[in-house]
Amino acid sequence: MALVVQKFGGSSVADADGVKRVAKRIAATKRAGHEVVVVVSAMGDTTDELIDLAEQVSPMPPARELDMLLTSGERISMAVLAMAISNLGLEARSFTGSQAGVITDSSHGRARIIDVTPGRIRSALDEGAIAIVAGFQGVSQDTKDITTLGRGGSDTTAVALAAALKADVCEIYTDVDGVFTADPRIVPTARKISRIASEEMLEMAACGAKILMLRCVEYARNYDLPIHVRSSFSPHEGTWVTDSPVPEAFKTHQTGEEPVEQPIISGVAHDRSEAKITVVGVPDNPGTAAAIFTAVAEAEINIDMIVQNVAAGASGRTDVSFTLPKSEGATATAALEKVKPAIGFERLEYDDQIGKVSLIGVGMRSHPGVSATFFDALGTKGINLEMISTSEIRISVVTRADQLDDAVRAVHTAFGLDAEGEAVVYGGTGR
Amino acid sequence: MALVVQKFGGSSVADADGVKRVAKRIAATKRAGHEVVVVVSAMGDTTDELIDLAEQVSPMPPARELDMLLTSGERISMAVLAMAISNLGLEARSFTGSQAGVITDSSHGRARIIDVTPGRIRSALDEGAIAIVAGFQGVSQDTKDITTLGRGGSDTTAVALAAALKADVCEIYTDVDGVFTADPRIVPTARKISRIASEEMLEMAACGAKILMLRCVEYARNYDLPIHVRSSFSPHEGTWVTDSPVPEAFKTHQTGEEPVEQPIISGVAHDRSEAKITVVGVPDNPGTAAAIFTAVAEAEINIDMIVQNVAAGASGRTDVSFTLPKSEGATATAALEKVKPAIGFERLEYDDQIGKVSLIGVGMRSHPGVSATFFDALGTKGINLEMISTSEIRISVVTRADQLDDAVRAVHTAFGLDAEGEAVVYGGTGR
Numbered sequence: 074m075a076l077v078v079q080k081f082g083g084s085s086v087a088d089a090d091g092v093k094r095v096a097k098r099i100a101a102t103k104r105a106g107h108e109v110v111v112v113v114s115a116m117g118d119t120t121d122e123l124i125d126l127a128e129q130v131s132p133m134p135p136a137r138e139l140d141m142l143l144t145s146g147e148r149i150s151m152a153v154l155a156m157a158i159s160n161l162g163l164e165a166r167s168f169t170g171s172q173a174g175v176i177t178d179s180s181h182g183r184a185r186i187i188d189v190t191p192g193r194i195r196s197a198l199d200e201g202a203i204a205i206v207a208g209f210q211g212v213s214q215d216t217k218d219i220t221t222l223g224r225g226g227s228d229t230t231a232v233a234l235a236a237a238l239k240a241d242v243c244e245i246y247t248d249v250d251g252v253f254t255a256d257p258r259i260v261p262t263a264r265k266i267s268r269i270a271s272e273e274m275l276e277m278a279a280c281g282a283k284i285l286m287l288r289c290v291e292y293a294r295n296y297d298l299p300i301h302v303r304s305s306f307s308p309h310e311g312t313w314v315t316d317s318p319v320p321e322a323f324k325t326h327q328t329g330e331e332p333v334e335q336p337i338i339s340g341v342a343h344d345r346s347e348a349k350i351t352v353v354g355v356p357d358n359p360g361t362a363a364a365i366f367t368a369v370a371e372a373e374i375n376i377d378m379i380v381q382n383v384a385a386g387a388s389g390r391t392d393v394s395f396t397l398p399k400s401e402g403a404t405a406t407a408a409l410e411k412v413k414p415a416i417g418f419e420r421l422e423y424d425d426q427i428g429k430v431s432l433i434g435v436g437m438r439s440h441p442g443v444s445a446t447f448f449d450a451l452g453t454k455g456i457n458l459e460m461i462s463t464s465e466i467r468i469s470v471v472t473r474a475d476q477l478d479d480a481v482r483a484v485h486t487a488f489g490l491d492a493e494g495e496a497v498v499y500g501g502t503g504r
Numbered sequence: 505m506a507l508v509v510q511k512f513g514g515s516s517v518a519d520a521d522g523v524k525r526v527a528k529r530i531a532a533t534k535r536a537g538h539e540v541v542v543v544v545s546a547m548g549d550t551t552d553e554l555i556d557l558a559e560q561v562s563p564m565p566p567a568r569e570l571d572m573l574l575t576s577g578e579r580i581s582m583a584v585l586a587m588a589i590s591n592l593g594l595e596a597r598s599f600t601g602s603q604a605g606v607i608t609d610s611s612h613g614r615a616r617i618i619d620v621t622p623g624r625i626r627s628a629l630d631e632g633a634i635a636i637v638a639g640f641q642g643v644s645q646d647t648k649d650i651t652t653l654g655r656g657g658s659d660t661t662a663v664a665l666a667a668a669l670k671a672d673v674c675e676i677y678t679d680v681d682g683v684f685t686a687d688p689r690i691v692p693t694a695r696k697i698s699r700i701a702s703e704e705m706l707e708m709a710a711c712g713a714k715i716l717m718l719r720c721v722e723y724a725r726n727y728d729l730p731i732h733v734r735s736s737f738s739p740h741e742g743t744w745v746t747d748s749p750v751p752e753a754f755k756t757h758q759t760g761e762e763p764v765e766q767p768i769i770s771g772v773a774h775d776r777s778e779a780k781i782t783v784v785g786v787p788d789n790p791g792t793a794a795a796i797f798t799a800v801a802e803a804e805i806n807i808d809m810i811v812q813n814v815a816a817g818a819s820g821r822t823d824v825s826f827t828l829p830k831s832e833g834a835t836a837t838a839a840l841e842k843v844k845p846a847i848g849f850e851r852l853e854y855d856d857q858i859g860k861v862s863l864i865g866v867g868m869r870s871h872p873g874v875s876a877t878f879f880d881a882l883g884t885k886g887i888n889l890e891m892i893s894t895s896e897i898r899i900s901v902v903t904r905a906d907q908l909d910d911a912v913r914a915v916h917t918a919f920g921l922d923a924e925g926e927a928v929v930y931g932g933t934g935r
Contacts, residue, residue: 089557089560089561092561093561096561123580126520126580126584127583127584127587129520130520130523130524130527130584130587130588130591131587131588131590131591132591133591134587134590134591135586135587135590137597138583138584138586138587138590138596138597138598139583139587141579141582141583141586141598142579142580142583142584142587144579145576145577145579145580145583146576148572148573148575148576148579149554149557149573149576151572152558152569152570152572152573152576153557153558153561153569153573155566155569155572156558156561156562156565156566156569156570156573157561157562159562159565159566159569160561160562160563160564160565165569166568166569167569167572172648193648217603217624
């Protein structure tokens with residue numbers, strides 16, 4: 074008997090039929106002899122509909138109340154899922170984040186989990202019940218107010234609960250078959266990855282692969298918890314994210330063999346969510362760059378890549394460019410305009426027509442030819458590179474947004490990742 | 505400064521515009537210098553929609569999970585209402601039943617409040633905030649599970665919180681102007697009652713007047729808490745349910761005068777929700793009636809009126825009739841069929857085409873002519889009376905269902921309750 078945490082996203086429980094399908098899947102796991110904890114998101118578009126409702130009564134709803142509102146979405150899905158499981162003859166009990174012991178800080182809308190005390194979940198399991206837990210939500214340690222973890226928070230709930238319960242595996246069910254070598258909507262010949270190291274998955278998530286959120290992968294890595302990303306629409310094995318061997322009880326006969334050799338490259342990620350700010354005409358003095366990035370950091374903006382041009386001739390001035398999430402563009406621009414007199418730069422340029430392509434693989438460490446192949450593939454396709462950044466296991470470049478798809482395909486082909494025929498993807502949205 | 509508890513039903517907050525209208529009303533009370541606690545029901549048809557959803561996944565959903573599901577309705581309305589109030593520049597904080605300290609027993613779907621510990625509400629008030637509380641819900645003392653109080657439970661939440669907080673008044677906002685001398689849909693000349701004694705209101709509620717639930721009136725009576733039933737669609741004074749003087753701070757200039765003389769009759773209530781079971785051919789032995797009603801009581805059925813015919817001649821057999829809620833007809837019939845061999849009656853007759861009309865007024869105690877006028881009014885209209893029951897301040901009779909409206913109008917007119925012109929009723933449904 075193992076303890077399995079299963080997380081089902083909103084698209085898996087979009088309507089009553091989806092809920093019933095998921096209930097059957099959970100029941101099968103329970104009947105196979107495992108203890109089962111289920112984490113569920115709000116049904117379908119519920120969260121967006123609740124946000125619409127909030128906007129109808131207030132342009133700037135208080136964060137505490139927005140969290141109270143949004144958490145009703147999971148309350149609905151978890152109760153309905155528990156009912157559907159009961160209807161199959163098994164006992165299921167639903168628990169809010171607060172009841173499940175998900176303790177967070179008080180940052181409404183983007184709370185961080187600081188402790189998990191799953192006493193009631195453990196009791197439910199001990200009594201033979203399936204525990205259904207609301208994803209995405211917790212209760213603040215100080216004020217006892219209801220909090221939300223932000224988008225993608227249900228994955229983090231699942232991994233945090235799995236870690237606290239010392240689960241054998243955390244299964245993340247989604248509407249695609251697993252993690253692919255590239256987004257199959259851009260690269261139809263992308264292959265499903267059967268197993269990926271957690272540090273590679275971290276880089277994939279940080280570089281725009283939306284299948285798992287960064288925080289969730291970090292959490293699993295810290296607790297050495299195997300994650301199995303798979304489709305709720307098919308029985309096939311998905312992608313294992315783990316640095317340890319795949320637990321024997323959860324290998325399926327389809328694709329359960331350990332790979333003979335670790336591939337050099339795991340996959341190609343891309344990101345369209347970033348913009349670039351160029352600070353033009355910066356005086357080339359010591360400390361000026363620090364002043365720029367201090368101003369941005371104080372506005373709590375996460376910047377990604379940075380390029381500083383060499384000072385051009387006698388002018389004594391240079392340009393500094395950096396990338397950041399588009400959603401933070403206005404805040405960053407305002408913060409920089411405020412320090413313009415003090416720093417003495419000429420102007421700001423804002424460019425949201427950029428894309429980022431990243432190549433990820435632990436094999437890069439020992440294969441020095443990787444970057445040459447990468448740049449050659451992009452150069453052959455006539456793709457201009459505006460910024461470059463690298464880590465030990467990653468190369469990222471910024472291109473024009475309209476060249477991004479070509480760039481992803483060129484790199485995917487150059488590293489021999491293309492499968493024969495098209496990848497099989499279940500479900501529609503690919504989220 | 506007074507402490508006011510205001511309760512708004514689902515029809516008052518059916519959509520964003522309704523929520524904003526209610527928010528303005530609450531803000532006005534707060535700006536008048538009062539402490540304000542608001543109890544709110546789920547928006548519009550939310551509860552029915554959630555029940556539909558439950559039925560789609562399970563024909564018999566577990567009661568615990570149904571409560572978890574249904575309580576999401578108030579969670580939505582209370583958060584949205586708090587946002588709308590914040591948007592008017594006042595601080596509002598929403599609280600679930602559990603957070604508000606509404607402690608109940610464990611009877612899911614029809615839990616009874618056993619304690620109210622409103623510490624967090626009191627703190628919110630002390631900090632100058634308006635507290636918004638989810639109606640209809642609590643948390644069970646033993647299992648810490650979420651419970652619901654059953655239909656109409658939000659009124660009880662409001663009164664129980666008002667009692668625990670020692671509020672000066674509990675305002676129940678609805679979509680009609682107050683309590684009327686009869687249902688204005690049947691008697692267009694019915695008048696709004698400006699003040700009614702709690703024991704009269706209890707009888708009205710017990711006899712089918714749907715404006716306040718019986719439990720809520722009982723609770724207020726036990727704590728000597730004035731209830732003010734009024735419309736959320738108009739500023740007019742509604743109906744005061746209280747045995748003490750109306751609090752000075754809440755009298756309005758429109759109709760604030762105390763009545764010079766207590767009227768003999770307060771109003772006419774009617775009820776279409778009951779059915780009649782006749783047990784035919786009951787052996788006329790001591791203990792037989794007891795055996796019948798024991799069987800019914802053990803099935804947890806609330807019976808209302810009882811008639812036993814005098815034994816007819818040599819047969820030694822009699823008939824026993826009683827009324828009960830139509831919703832419990834099938835259960836009662838089954839329970840009686842089971843004891844048929846033991847009791848030895850001939851057969852059961854089930855009749856759901858009955859109506860009940862009740863005349864209520866504390867003045868009956870000292871005016872012996874009331875029942876004569878009552879029966880004369882019905883007799884003149886040719887209305888046949890099938891059962892009769894009385895209390896000190898009430899007369900009720902059962903008629904054919906299709907004669908009920910005529911009966912209500914005849915009695916209303918006979919006691920001089922008709923107003924000149926039609927009553928003004930705001931809102932649509934009259935619930």
